[in-house]
Structure formats: structure tokens, C-alpha cells
Amino acid sequence: MKISRIARIGAIGAVAALALAGCAANEGGTGGSTDAPSSDAALSGSLVGSGSSAQQVAIQSWTAEFQKTNPDAVVEYDPAGSGAGRESFQQGAVNFAGSDRAFKTDEVSAGGFGACVDGSDIVEIPAYVSPIAIVFTLDGVDSLDLDPETIAGIFAGKITKWNAPEIAATNKGVELPDLAISPVHRSDKSGTTANFTDYLAQTAPDVWTAGSVEEWPADLGGESAEKTSGVANAVKGGQGLIGYIDSSQAADFSAVNVKVGDEFVAHSPEGAAATLDASTVEDGRTEGDLAIAIDRTTDAKGAYPVLLVSYLIACTEYEDENVAALTKAFFETAISAEGQDAAATNAGSAPISDDLRTKAQAAIDLIK
Structure with missing residues (x-):
């Protein structure tokens, strides 16, 4: 229970x-x-x-x-x-x-x-x-397949519409609306932010240039909310929002499947464990x-590197x-x-x- x-x-x-x-x-x-x-x-x-x-x-x-x-x-x-x-x-x-x-x-x-x-x-x-789940609210869309560069582009404010070519390229057959993307980040000094930005910095350094940081860069804009629960509540508060939260609070959300090697992997405890096993x-x-120095660039089968x-x-x-x-x-x-x-x-x-x-x-x- x-x-x-x-x-x-x-x-x-x-x-x-x-x-x-x-x-x-x-x-x-x-x-x-x-x-x-x-x-x-x-x-x-x-x-x-x-x-x-x-x-x-x-x-x-x-x-x-x-x-x-x-x-x-x-x-x-x-x-x-x-x-x-x-x-x-x-x-x-x-x-x-x-x-x-x-x-x-x-x-x-x-x-x-x-x-x-x-x-x-x-x-x-x-x-x-x-796992850190990348969650979003978009009517009729339960999940999206995204590569690291696209995720980084969204949170860096470089990809601004849900029907952008970068998103459409990995989601054939998904009806994507012509709707603005509203990224949500933590407003407080956060270890979740540190881990999420570390993933972006390791896997898409040419797109995400802010490095691994605990406090969200002020020049990147987006909406902000305090603590995990605040980000979760903000994302579920409207259409077109996307954020990152501990997966323990992600059960009721649509979520991103992250590209690892040649496959797209959903957030799961098993995926997080596989990434940890590849780290030292x-x-x-x-x-x-x-x-632990987390290896977020691993291509180990089933690994979920956003953890x-x-x-x-x-x-x-x-x-x-x-x-x-x-x-x-x-x-x-x-x-x-x-x-x-x-x-x-x-x-x-x-x-x-x-x-x-x-x-x-x-x-x-x-x-x-």
C-alpha cells in the first residue's frame, strides 16, 4: 500500500x-x-x-x-x-x-x-x-519522441512552436498544433535543474550552452515555479506547456521518450538504473x-539518461x-x-x- x-x-x-x-x-x-x-x-x-x-x-x-x-x-x-x-x-x-x-x-x-x-x-x-520525466500538456498527444538537440532547443528557447520541423521529424503521424511552446523551469536552486541541465550539456552542448547549473539562466526566459510540485502544477495548468519533474510526480502526464542510440526510451526506474550501471x-x-559521475551519453540498451x-x-x-x-x-x-x-x-x-x-x-x- x-x-x-x-x-x-x-x-x-x-x-x-x-x-x-x-x-x-x-x-x-x-x-x-x-x-x-x-x-x-x-x-x-x-x-x-x-x-x-x-x-x-x-x-x-x-x-x-x-x-x-x-x-x-x-x-x-x-x-x-x-x-x-x-x-x-x-x-x-x-x-x-x-x-x-x-x-x-x-x-x-x-x-x-x-x-x-x-x-x-x-x-x-x-x-x-x-528518472526525471520531461512532461507536457498537449490535447490528444500522449507521448513524443525527441532527440537531445530538440529537447535542448525547446528549453533554450530556440524551438518555439509545437509543429516545428525538429519535433515533426521524429513524430511521424502525430498531429502537432500550431501552438507556442511554453517551457517551465524551477525558480529555486534545484538539484533537479542541475541534473536536467547536465543532461542537456552532455548530450547537446552545441545547442545548450549554459552548462550544468542549479539555477535556471535568467536570459533564457520561460515560466518558473518553485519545487517539483510547483513545476508539475504549472505544466498541468494549460495547453502547450512543458517541464521537467521527478518521475514520482509524473504519473498523470504525457511525457517525452528520449533518443538514446537508435531508440527512443521512456522514463522508468529500469532505464535510470541502466544509466547508473554505466557510470562511476x-x-x-x-x-x-x-x-557518481553520471554518463548521460551512454547508448546502453534501455538506458534513460535524464535521471x-x-x-x-x-x-x-x-x-x-x-x-x-x-x-x-x-x-x-x-x-x-x-x-x-x-x-x-x-x-x-x-x-x-x-x-x-x-x-x-x-x-x-x-x-x-
């Missing part, structure tokens, strides 16, 4: 509230007792996180699994967006962050992670793997930092041992087969492979 996207978790309303509730996250303010429980004891206390709105349903799923064995523990998560989550983690306002991109190597080198003991490393676990961990990362890999981010060392124990146990729940299956059922994500789970567990083991 799918769990409610609102129930099962006490989400905090704003980062400001998180800052008040968790400003002492590194000093035991959100972790309950400062005595770490034994490994086989149920945990109690509060664990506070913030970040990716795409990851919200998965967080709820993992929380439900976590509370089966830790009924006195509370996980509070504010889906304020990836950028806000990373900033709150750096400020020490939360115990962990959810982010649709890992911290960059220069950001890690700069340090200043307020949630952590000074000098400790961070752990970044690729726990949530999901970035060079220059520390032992517990499993940042996000969303991370759970924590400290290798906390001042409060109970916070460390809660974080470690929650992350273990998230990567477990049961946790991944729950997220797949409720959010449509792609379960991580056994090989990645082994690497993730080794990273989690560093938390203390």
Missing part, C-alpha cells in the same frame, strides 16, 4: 524553523540522550534533515521502515530544496541533508560543515535514483564520499553520539533492500544495486 506523502513524517515548515529547532544539532539539540545506545537497542530521539523535494516521498518511506524497529525515534525532514538543504547542513541547522547533487570537490575542500565535528569528513550516499564514482573523493541521483549527506563524526547513532541507523534503513523496495513502491525510484549497497554500507560505517 502506498503511504501518504504527508503522513508518517513530521516535516518542519521552513529552514528558519529548522535553524531554531536544530541550531545546536552538533551539540545534541536534536539527538536526545548523549549516550549512544547499544547496537541492538531501539533508538530514541529526533533526527532533523532538510533538502531535496524530489526525495521527499522516499524519506517518508524510509522513515516508516525505520520506525518499525525504532518507534520512539522521530525523523523530521523539510523538503526545502537541495540547495537549501546543503546550506542548512553547512550552517549546522540540521543533522543531515538530502540533495540531488553531491557537494563539489572544492566545496568539500573548503569545509565549514557546521553539523560536523571540526575536521571530520562528510559521507555522501547515493540512496535515491530516479568521481575521481578525487574521500572514502565515504560516493559522488537524478539524490544523496543522503552526513558527517563522519558528530559531537552527539545519539545523533550519530540515529543518522547511521536511518541511512542503513534507506539503503537496505527493504528501504529501497519501499521507496520504489511509493516513489517510483530505481533500487540501488547490491554492489552499490556494499559500497554505501562501508561509507555509513564511518559515521560515529
Whole structure:
């Protein structure tokens, strides 16, 4: 049974509230007792996180699994967006962050992670793997086959009509209206935007020249909306709109099939997993930092390269041992087969492979 996207978790309303509730996250303010429980004891206390709105349903799923064995523990998560989550983690306002991109190597080198003991490393676990669906609203059209250059041209504002030759060329027999295209993008700093623009930059660099960015380039125009839900609501609000959203919220939309090699591939968990399998961990990362360099140019059969890999981010060392124990146990729940299956059922994500789970567990083991 799918769990409610609102129930099962006490989400905090704003980062400001998180800052008040968790400003002492590194000093035991959100972790309950400062005595770490034994490994086989149920945990109690509060664990506070913030970040990716795409990851919200998965967080709820993992929380439900976590509370089966830790009924006195509370996980509070504010889906304020990836950028806000990373900033709150750096400020020490939360115990962990959810982010649709890992911290960059220069950001890690700069340090200043307020949630952590000074000098400790961070752990970044690729726990949530999901396709990004390119969705649109066009009466009578359930799907469209588009190549990367055409997708890039649409979002760069270079292809402006639905019956443009570039769209018609790959959609023979589809009645395309003489209607303006209205692209919708995220207004907030977004990991989904970072992953989507990374796809455009890797596959159509001659058309999409803005690079991989978390904030939509102001000179490209288009409509904007906040968070995944905002883009979804905007696209369904009229005719001729197109946007990019986490596939967990794409069930009721028409969607683009993306050209990969010689075929057009629909968004699916299996397609995202195939792309992840073709990718590797970035060079220059520390032992517990499993940042993935996604190969979006792969032509592997069935691969869907428009995906996000969303991370759970924590400290290798906390001042409060109970916070460390809660974080470690929650992350273990998230990567477990049961946790991944729950997220797949409720959010449509792609379960991580056994090989990645082994690497993730080794990273989690560093938390203390």
C-alpha cells in the first residue's frame, strides 16, 4: 500500500524553523540522550534533515521502515530544496541533508560543515535514483519522441512552436498544433535543474550552452515555479506547456521518450538504473564520499539518461553520539533492500544495486 506523502513524517515548515529547532544539532539539540545506545537497542530521539523535494516521498518511506524497529525515534525532514538543504547542513541547522547533487570537490575542500565535528569528513550516499520525466500538456498527444538537440532547443528557447520541423521529424503521424511552446523551469536552486541541465550539456552542448547549473539562466526566459510540485502544477495548468519533474510526480502526464542510440526510451526506474550501471564514482573523493559521475551519453540498451541521483549527506563524526547513532541507523534503513523496495513502491525510484549497497554500507560505517 502506498503511504501518504504527508503522513508518517513530521516535516518542519521552513529552514528558519529548522535553524531554531536544530541550531545546536552538533551539540545534541536534536539527538536526545548523549549516550549512544547499544547496537541492538531501539533508538530514541529526533533526527532533523532538510533538502531535496524530489526525495521527499522516499524519506517518508524510509522513515516508516525505520520506525518499525525504532518507534520512539522521530525523523523530521523539510523538503526545502537541495540547495537549501546543503546550506542548512553547512550552517549546522540540521543533522543531515538530502540533495540531488553531491557537494563539489572544492566545496568539500573548503569545509565549514557546521553539523560536523571540526575536521571530520562528510559521507555522501547515493540512496535515491530516479528518472526525471520531461512532461507536457498537449490535447490528444500522449507521448513524443525527441532527440537531445530538440529537447535542448525547446528549453533554450530556440524551438518555439509545437509543429516545428525538429519535433515533426521524429513524430511521424502525430498531429502537432500550431501552438507556442511554453517551457517551465524551477525558480529555486534545484538539484533537479542541475541534473536536467547536465543532461542537456552532455548530450547537446552545441545547442545548450549554459552548462550544468542549479539555477535556471535568467536570459533564457520561460515560466518558473518553485519545487517539483510547483513545476508539475504549472505544466498541468494549460495547453502547450512543458517541464521537467521527478518521475514520482509524473504519473498523470504525457511525457517525452528520449533518443538514446537508435531508440527512443521512456522514463522508468529500469532505464535510470541502466544509466547508473554505466557510470562511476568521481575521481578525487574521500572514502565515504560516493559522488557518481553520471554518463548521460551512454547508448546502453534501455538506458534513460535524464535521471537524478539524490544523496543522503552526513558527517563522519558528530559531537552527539545519539545523533550519530540515529543518522547511521536511518541511512542503513534507506539503503537496505527493504528501504529501497519501499521507496520504489511509493516513489517510483530505481533500487540501488547490491554492489552499490556494499559500497554505501562501508561509507555509513564511518559515521560515529
